[in-house]
Amino acid sequence: PLDTPTAHFVQIHREDLAAVQAELTAGLKQTPPRVAPKFFYDALGSRLFDAITELAEYYPTRTEAAIFREHGAAMAQQVPTGAVLVDLGAGSCAKAAGLFPVLRPGAYVAVDISVDYLRETMSELRQRHRAIPMLGLGMDFSAELALPPAATDWLARHDLSTAPVCVFYPGSSIGNFAPAEALTLLRQAHAVCAAGGPGGGILIGVDRVKDKAILEPAYDDPLGVTAAFNRNLLLHTNALLGTDFAPARWQHVAFFNEAVSRIEMHLQSDGAQTVRWPGGERHFADGERVHTENSYKWQPADFDALLREAGFGPSTHWSDTRGWFSVFFAPA
């Protein structure tokens, strides 16, 4: 459904509350129980994530921003002017907006699961960049990424059907996917790029393997902002499913699992407790954990190989001097 006559904002799948509830229920009943990280991002969760990016310990956002500042011009040489910039997990849209002056996109398509937050941030962004046609897509692309017909129609109406498409996926959000799922998502991203004119590709931020003395504090900060972000997932679940999770009874746990190269976040039950929801319940033993997030860390050579396997051409990447983070561009 289009919610304005000009169709600048398209909301997809939101009415599918039953499917969301089924997904949450299945995860809660699993052993070990899990809730997918996309459920972090209600309006409060999106703001808590923005607060995380301000923490001294959370280096990815700041490091990536420095790479964009330092190498933005070089990146712009790979991305043609006038391309359609498709921003996955746009959130505050701040990263893409910062690149508008160097990338000079012909249109901006922001995709995010946090529909209300995206709607707000985009209405502001439109005021500041009136010359760039903008479309907001409120959708969950974690299961499948494809531009919906409403988006391709919108591009056609703006004479952009044959413009190159640049998929922008910053912040190392790809880290939420295990390698096999990341490959699937990147193949879909490749198809989105390949549907546009020649010259498109993917611009993607990737967090790198490093010492856990750096990694772990980034996901377990002394102010407890990440803990609040993690616990807020329980409040979001309460709102969606009608569970009676009491956030104070769950402890934030985050550690680097070196064997599989990922940060894991969990919520650990403080005491034995039963969580109930309409039509179901689950008992949790003292110390039992709900797995809420994986954040995979990559070696650049392995990530380049992944991009190739997904159908992209040879990649270029730019990094900070410490080698903590890299931004890759790979042509479609």
Ligand code: AVJ
């Ligand atoms: C948005 C998935 C990139 O993994 O670093 C931050 C999310 N979780 N702190 C990350 C997150 C805890 C973040 N990504």
